[in-house]
Amino acid sequence: xxxxxxxxxxxxxxxxxxxxxxxxxxxxxxxxxxxxxxxxxxxxxxxxxxxxxxxxxxxxxxxxxxxxxxxxxxxxxxxxxxxxxxxxxxxxxxxxxxxxxxxxxxxxxxxxxxxxxxxxxxxxxxxxxxxxxxxxxxxxxxxxxxxxxxxxxxxxxxxxxxxxxxxxxxxxxxxxxxxxxxxxxxxxxxxxxxxxxxxxxxxxxxxxxxxxxxxxxxxxxxxxxxxxxxxxxxxxxxxxxxxxxxxxxxxxxxxxxxxxxxxxxxxxxxxxxxxxxxxxxxxxxxxxx
Numbered sequence: 001x002x003x004x005x006x007x008x009x010x011x012x013x014x015x016x017x018x019x020x021x022x023x024x025x026x027x028x029x030x031x032x033x034x035x036x037x038x039x040x041x042x043x044x045x046x047x048x049x050x051x052x053x054x055x056x057x058x059x060x061x062x063x064x065x066x067x068x069x070x071x072x073x074x075x076x077x078x079x080x081x082x083x084x085x086x087x088x089x090x091x092x093x094x095x096x097x098x099x100x101x102x103x104x105x106x107x108x109x110x111x112x113x114x115x116x117x118x119x120x121x122x123x124x125x126x127x128x129x130x131x132x133x134x135x136x137x138x139x140x141x142x143x144x145x146x147x148x149x150x151x152x153x154x155x156x157x158x159x160x161x162x163x164x165x166x167x168x169x170x171x172x173x174x175x176x177x178x179x180x181x182x183x184x185x186x187x188x189x190x191x192x193x194x195x196x197x198x199x200x201x202x203x204x205x206x207x208x209x210x211x212x213x214x215x216x217x218x219x220x221x222x223x224x225x226x227x228x229x230x231x232x233x234x235x236x237x238x239x240x241x242x243x244x245x246x247x248x249x250x251x252x253x254x255x256x257x258x259x260x261x262x263x264x265x266x267x268x269x270x271x272x273x274x275x276x277x278x279x280x281x282x283x284x285x286x287x288x289x
Contacts, residue, residue: 006183007031007063009053009086010072012040014142015101018176019070020046028184033062053082059089066093068183072101075114083121087128097186098132099179100125104195105249106136112248113241133182134193135175138258141198141279142172144207147236149286152211156289158221160204161229165253168197168261171274178268194264199273201259207276214280215287226251 006023010016011032023030024043034040037048051058053073063069069090073082083100090098100121105112108119125132151157175196182189202210208221224232226247233243252258265273280287 004068004184005029005031005066006068006070007033007066008070008072009033009062010074011048012036013072013074014140014172015176015179016070016072017041018173019179022176022180023183026180026184031062031064031066053085054078056085056089059085060093063090063093063095066095068097068099068186069095070099070101070179070183075117079117080120080124084124087121087125087130091128091130095130097183097190098125098130099182099186100132100134101175101179102134102136102193104136104138104197106134113245131186131190133186133189133191135179135196136193137170137175137196138198138260139167139169140172140175141169141274141276144279145283145286152219152287153289156217156219158204158208158211158219159224159229159232160221161224161226161247161250162204162253163223164203164205165256166201166203166206166259167253168199168201168259169276170196170198170265171279174198174265174269174273178265181268189268194268195260195262196265197260197262197273199261199266199275201261202276210276211280211287214277215284217289219287226254 006028008016008019011020012034020032024045027045030046032046032048033051037050040048049062051062071086102122103115103118105115106118106122107115108123110116110119148158151159205221208219211219230243230247
């Protein structure tokens with residue numbers, strides 16, 4: 001197992017950094033790819049490489065002698081081209097397996113931009129002839145460490161327009177552990193798509209109750225309508241395409257279409273997915289006033 005060599009893209013991001021830590025601790029030779037590797041924490045067995053996914057030429061050094069690749073990148077206007085470049089170069093270099101971090105709603109015919117571009121890349125990957133596994137996570141708990149944590153700390157409130165709609169949020173640490181297991185032993189997972197969720201679907205009223213209980217402070221959920229949330233995001237300076245995408249997913253949750261719970265995390269890890277209670281206990285300090 002230690003003779004494997006694995007390439008991880010977006011290695012300084014939330015999921016990538018968790019995955020790099022697991023690979024390093026296991027003694028796996030890892031090529032960690034980032035546009036800004038100088039910001040990275042140095043770890044045993046990890047070689048940091050700077051590359052731009054929009055440049056095919058810069059990608060060859062990132063996958064040299066690698067067995068498997070973890071494919072992840074930020075959402076940008078060049079998303080499909082960038083991930084397609086990685087897949088193309090991986091095929092040329094004889095990469096044996098690609099684990100792609102996708103979207104729970106991935107569909108090349110989707111009206112939603114993020115779902116559509118992930119669906120397009122999934123089709124490119126299927127047609128490339130490389131064995132692969134697709135990871136399709138739902139909403140990620142660690143996203144709560146941004147605006148939500150700030151409003152909890154400063155106002156004791158959570159603002160959202162999802163109403164009573166529920167989602168089975170997943171912990172990024174579980175996503176990274178699933179990717180880690182598959183990268184080390186990809187054969188049983190070849191051709192599989194895993195829908196990664198937590199074990200229970202919750203709404204933001206229940207999230208507020210959980211934070212209140214764990215932090216011993218009063219946190220309430222302020223239910224906005226869609227236009228109120230749009231105005232709030234505009235005031236925060238979010239780009240219009242980001243706002244439109246987030247509001248589309250907000251509407252789906254508001255309409256009760258995102259409450260599906262999957263056991264795929266437990267199937268791969270042989271242990272239950274982390275709960276929101278686990279998350280808020282571990283990140284308690286981020287939500288204290």
